Amino acid sequence: MTPSDSARAWRLTLCLVGVLTILRLAALFATPFELYPDEAQYWLWSRSLDFGYFSKPPMIAWLIWATTAIGGDSEAWVRISALFLHAGTALVISRIADRLYGGWTGLVAAALYALMPAIQLSSGVITTDAPLLLFLSLTIWAYVSLPALEGRRRLAVAAALGAALGLAFLSKYAAIYVLVGLALHLATSPGARKVWTWPMALAALAALAVVFAPNLAWNLSHRFATLEHTASNANWNAAQLFNIRELIEFLVSQFAVFGPVPFAVLTGGAIWLGVKRRLQPADLLLLCLAAPPLLTVTAQAFVSRANANWAGVAYLAGSVLAAAWLLRWNARRWLVAALVLQAGFCALFMACMVNPRLADSLGAANSFKRVRGWEQGAKAIIARAREEQAAGGLTSIAMDDRFLFNVTAYYGRDYFRVPGAPPLKMWVHEARPQNQAETEAPLNPAFGRRALIASLEGDYRPEIEQDFGRTSGLEIVRVRLDRKHVRRMDLFVAEDFRPLPRDPVTGLPPKPKGER
Template sequence: MTDLHPISDRAWMRLTLLVIAAFLLLRLAALLLSGFELTYDEAQYWAWSRHLAFGYFTKPGLIAWLIRGTTEICGDGVACVRAPAPILHAAAAWFVFLAARRLYDARIAFWSALAYAAMPAVSLSSLILNTDGPLLFFWCVGLHATVLFLEKPSLSRAAYLAATVAIGLNAKYAMIYLPASLLAYVLATADKRPLLRSGSTWVALLGGLAGFLPNLIWNAQNGFVTFHHTGDNAGWEKIGFKVGKIVEYLVGQSVIPGPILFIVVVLAAILGWRSTKPTADRLLMWLSLPILIVIGVNAAFAKLHGNWAATAFPALIIFASALLCKGRWYGFLKLSAAINIVAAVALAVGASLVGHVPLPERPRQLHRLLHWSDYGDKLAAAARAAGVHTVVTVGRPMTSETLYELRDSGLDVRPYLTPGAAPADQFEMTIPYQPAAHGPALLVTEVDPATLGIAPERIEQLGALDTRIYKAEGGRMPIYRIDR
């Protein structure tokens, strides 16, 4: 059926910007109103941002630089630490629009941008800062750069793509999938293979690797700890095929964009469905399906990391939107958008109510985002009462949260590293507690100090903090005084 009143490209653009702005304002408001405190990963990234570097124990350095930028503007409050998340996802949605408009048209581009902004995974990731936010932003910019380059190859467009990949690699190493997928697409597409004879193509494919250099130098200076951690995290030291993990992986991936869009792409891949522009479809499938397959293999044989395939979804949702924009399937696209929008609004409103309405005791995992400021106040008071200036923690979660909560207390927070043990995180590597240098301290831990190798004559239990953080069994967290 022909549309008697077609919407102009400019109108689609304005509508897209309006929708993106609405999502951004909703999520920023939720961050400002919410009583959810920082997760220990977020607190860790904040602590990194106090000491800027090109790398850290588990990740490249970009996320710390982003947090430092926002906190320099609006302070160290929770909302300000998390502010990059919704801003980056809003900007990513715009680049999804730009890429989809080049590949198809403005109508499909609008639905693609809406699909991205309303994806359940994006709705959650916009309210909790993690490295996927910066990664997906640069991936979407890189997707736009890829489309421009393939449309009209030139050195300037190659440099655009290379620069995007270079910066994105400092968000997360998974950015490397973009030039790798592009190379696979060019090799597999007969009319694109001549591009391999052009210098600009190799700038586009390999130029971004320059982004590895700052982090590579940092790793060389620090025993390549990030590379070792990434390799360990993949879990290939214990290989074994697990059918159940494949099912779990596929179910998890379907939640990221919403089940309708995911099922459409899976069926399209199996049944060979295409839109009116099969060349564009082919590109998007090469920029999404190989990533899903590679991470799926890792899930089947080693560890399951559902978010490792996140970069597949910008291209995937554009492809799905193009397929569903056909007349008879249009209703499914609208239904998917409606479901995801309702979920996004519900999540934002729910988050904004935390701290203003009573919350259930369960699930217990809720406590991971609550009560840390209360813990910090009581811990600071206990340290002063004990007459010490150093607080010692055990494990990355407790160290991260304690560093953040005691940031203005004047107390020195340091992790305990068992003598002879290798550091297991950034803090154990850079600021471990050393009795001779740091003197008496207050130790806070839920584990038995005897297991830490502390001589009994050096430690005295002072009682326990009454706190409801998730580490506190029965609402009480033991505290001890350590002497030299």
């Protein structure tokens, strides 16, 4: 490929990513969809910046703090960084592919990544995946750039690699997969080992340690809360281990996450070229990066459970590999099919974002139910709180579910800023806090003298009632999400909070009378 061809491919990449980002930006500001409860939780974290939080490292809170400082606290400004981060990742992937295979591969790799169904979804919400993928792509770009550099430039890029990896760890601990992948490549490739010197390795490790140190210190001072939560998500103590159904569902979900054609090309190509021993050096590097998350999460799905996005790190390298193999095999029809399918999904998803009735008419209402109805529910809670304040006063508003706590904090933010408003608290279900809200805002006897309780779906209402001396004024609020789904909240006043001791073995409250 000539330099002019590479430059042309880069210009087309910029146009593709730029147009797609503009369309996503328009959809983001036009959508009526509300914040998902985890997004509301991240917003709540951003009101009090720290170097770590109960379930995640701090990067996502820092990003939301920055964007809301610019544009305010609306849903679009809470989410806006995600689509720019993914746009940046697509451009970096293009440079990685250009370095390894050439500019046209860079264009195709960027297109496969930018049009990936999971990336379309992730561009419309704010999650830890967006900064994670950008910083990991920068880490990989630095790694593939090292062989072409010399002297101080090579040392500087090695340090930048460590810093980018540190920022990835500040985003999500799934960054460990790329660290494992790089180690695996160095172990299997003598040529890769020759690039590195001890000063370069020390520079990379020092930069990683310096960047990641604040979060490590936070975990040390908080009994490794985030690391413990991350480990608990594995759920290896589940009653049913070796779950074939979970394994199959996870593998099938990857066709939806990456796209049916790219995932088939990635897995089929890896097996075929591996058996035939026709892997090029660049193929080996990218497989070393893609394999650890895919194999690890597949095994996790088999022994317990796994969310579809847990292996998302694999598709940074996977996008480049799928693009390289489609072009190497001259599989133009498959490439066109992949891009058309994924572009069609992107267009449909953005149309549903702007017009939720379209999603309802297509039978996809269930997919969007968690971004609907929260504001209406929060308004009902606040309206009842105002009534009770006028009648006899409240010492707190307490929730039994972290989702409800987070969205009420967000959609009731103006109310809770008013002097004299009762504070928002969490009724702690078990002996130990299970989330950030229970850790930072637990209900206690002082705030439980006269509390308005909001119980999501009423699931824990009997347990809550036995922790109080008196309860009164039950009100059941039903929020219609679509034609089929309704969300229920039980609102009632509870007085004289005296929580019963939790079971020393299970940590759970005693069962209410009449229940077995």
